[in-house]
Amino acid sequence: MARTAHEVDALFDALLALPDDPRRGLYAAMRHAAIGGGKRLRPLLVVAACDLFKVDRPQALRVAVAIECVHVYSLIHDDLPCMDDDDLRRGKPTVHKAFDEATAVLAGDALQTLAFEILSDPETHPDPFVRIELVAELARAAGPAGMVGGQMMDIVAESETFDLPTTTRLQQLKTGALIGFCLEAGGVMGHVSPAGRTALRGYARDIGLAFQIADDLLDATGDESVAGKALGKDAEAGKATFVSLLGEERARTQAGMLVDQAIAHLAAFGSEAELLRQLARYIVERDR
Template sequence: MTNGSSPIFEDLLAACAQSVEEVLRHLLDDRPREGEIVRPHHLMASMRHGVLNGGKRLRPFLLMESAALFDAERSATLRVAAALECLHCYSLIHDDLPAMDDDDLRRGQPTVHRAFDEATAILAGDSLLTYAFDIIASGETELPAERRLELVGMLARAAGVGGMAGGQALDLAAKDAPPTEEGVVQLQSMKTGALVRFACEAGAVIGNADLAERERLAAFGSAIGLAYQLADDLLDVTASTETMGKATGKDAVAGKATLVGFHGEEWARRQLAGLVAQAEELLEPFGERAAILRLAARFVAERQH
């Protein structure tokens, strides 16, 4: 594969990240909101450390661009995108804990439990998880109530026992009983793919798309979700800790089953090319409106960090 990323795409991704971060800074300040007595400063500081520490904000970007296909209202879309990033960052904070992946670095900075302590990191993750649903459900997210309710349910399923949390449980169990290739695909489609799929389908829900369009974008999200994890596993083999901003080579040391481990680097690159082609085919009915999402699919598969 050639590197499908372009300066134009990088600029678009960075601009979206900046817009989402502006919303996140507002949502994560110390001022109590309606129904809150006080926001403990130490806890809020740990939440900000786990969220406002860089990152590409790819999931919010996919949500924003999917919603843009249907001319969705931008301010409401940004709030849902910020909620999704809160939930994603909760998962990173908890994944980094000693009881999980035991990482000291995240995005080139100390992980939350290193910068603060383990108890605070658990509470920071818990708070971000619940806050994500609060943000979407709030009347400040100016969408019809039935759409907000649907988004809350979709995100709960993507994050829960049948999605990201369930995938993490399968990943932990795999340390004692290595999964088959089919099992690896299943756990990755849950642990990583569920939130990517949500991002793409949620954009269609926000934009009041029809069922066929929703299903098409959900399938697009599934394809690039698999590509994202496969690219991540490839980078764990080929990239440096400095490039990634987190420890690499851990899968091989831990004897963790991955598709790259089963089949090798060249097979993985061919699979990534196939997943990009599948994603682009799913976007064909949207024509040129989906040009940025096509670039996103290539970026996911061909990223270098």
Template sequence: MPVETIDCAAEELKAESAQVRVDVDKFFANLLAPTGDSRQRLFDAMRHAAIGGGKRLRPLLTIAASRLFAIDPARALRVGCAIEAIHVYSLIHDDLPCMDDAELRRGKLTVHKAFGEAEAVLAGDSLHALAFEILADPDTSDDPFVRCELLLELARAAGPSGMAGGQMMDLIAEGQTLDLPAITRLQQLKTGALIEYSVEAACIMAKLPAESRTPYRGYARNIGLAFQIADDLIDHSGDEAAAGKPLGRDADAGKATFVSLLGEDRARQQAALLVEQAIEHLSGHGEEADLLRSIARFAIERDH
């Protein structure tokens, strides 16, 4: 691809992703409006975590994938925000003292540091329930079959066979030396399942039969892995100010990562290969898939 086309795609990605950040913030500001009773502190904690931060990768993926099938953008945004609510709840609980004991997240204090531990547990639990409430609402889709499938697959991606199961594997992995297949499996559950769902959700909204979803799931699986390798590279040698959190924690904890197992150079090559393969999965599409292609390239060209 000529350099100026890539530049142009990068500019477009920047604009689209800025728009998604604004739209997701608006959605959460509206959803988490002040209650005027003693639950206010809970809503403040949820707003602290859900508004104004993060790359919003998952909603961006849902919105980008929904363009392949000409899905109503407002509905794609609702689904993207449900996924982001799950992601944010998992970050809040992950940051707790009994888990990663983190002080900073997205350049701000973590929820338990700003509001207290009990509040962080409850804010996470509340966002978890809200994700399902968003999807079950008829505003998400007229078709109850679509809503049910969106709900079922999100519950699977978030639960013990997906994200929560991966977090358990990650806990157990501390002090063990995992090999590459084990790290790959852990990552596919811990972060991959929700990233894959972000793309699959658009297929569900488009009522694509399961057998036609293979390339989109392949795309999502590849960029999920590429993102994880890029995260490991940033944790290994990135800039703390750009990342908005302390780095080098995996090495400090003695955790195996793609970078510790492959070395920096091979990890970079592997990520680049995954991005190429992800884009290859989109070969049946024209320019309606350009945003998904740009997201794939961005996976490895970022500093946070």
């Protein structure tokens, strides 16, 4: 985990070299949000999925950074005063606090674009078929039928009371779609068989949901100083969560079952899938 986190930072550092012109503040804001923080869960999933099929590591890392760009952009915009209005993220001031709101909007916008710039670059993969499939998958996962659609549902959740199926759908879009991309990317880069792809998709679906249940548990019962962000926000906003819908006890049991189920999807793989198995367990055991 530490190695991947370090490599992700190094690649962001290279991609976001500060220009000596009036765009400097934009790059500084992108660096503030992208470098040196976070669990790097999505990059780890990409790298672990790529490892499974012996994908060249520098190529896997570029895809890992592309998905992290999308994740970081969504955090910057989510933290804005008109959205969740958060002051703290990854233990640092949020971008609109450290810079200003206009710069935060643009830094998020630019990080989304950068994700597609990275994926379309031949350095990511020499085969244009592979690159265009990665772009298509990311656009689907990040767009209105994926992450952004989930964010919209999340806003609606503040004024409407969602039931369990609708809350599950919200989370599948909001966080599940990007997590799905991480595993799908391994499948695309590794030229994996349809059966292998199905296994990866099953794993992704289960850990995606387990991740969100764990997030809801953290939001309800976690420690802000460890999490590096404000907690207890869902209850405050009156949003339905897995914890409010199932209760803490059942939510915890459900998350554990999903992890077992995720690991079961990897049965056809041997020790080369050990990192993915460990990540599945980490997802529900983490304290931040």
